[in-house]
Amino acid sequence: MHGAARGVVVLYESQERARARQHERATHEAIARRLASLMRFEYAGEYDPLARYPGPVYVVSVVG
Known part of the structure; x- marks a missing residue:
């Protein structure tokens, strides 16, 4: 990234989703x-x- 960040993006997953398959997790992160x-x-x-x-x-x- 060029220059200073204007803010941040974070990923929040519910407790049920936290146990999601690795592929889904990687997709959400991407x-x-x-x-x-x-x-x-x-x-x-x-x-x-x-x-x-x-x-x-x-x-x-x-x-969900």
Whole structure:
């Protein structure tokens, strides 16, 4: 990524989805990474409720 990130994108999965097949998990992560790139945000990985993220946070929520 070029320049400073304007915010971060994080991936949030419900408890049921956290046990999803590895392929699904990799797909969700790839989508979140691509979205971060398009938005010029940094991809910050799995959502951490205790983390202090710099700037706006965009959550890619995978539920159900």
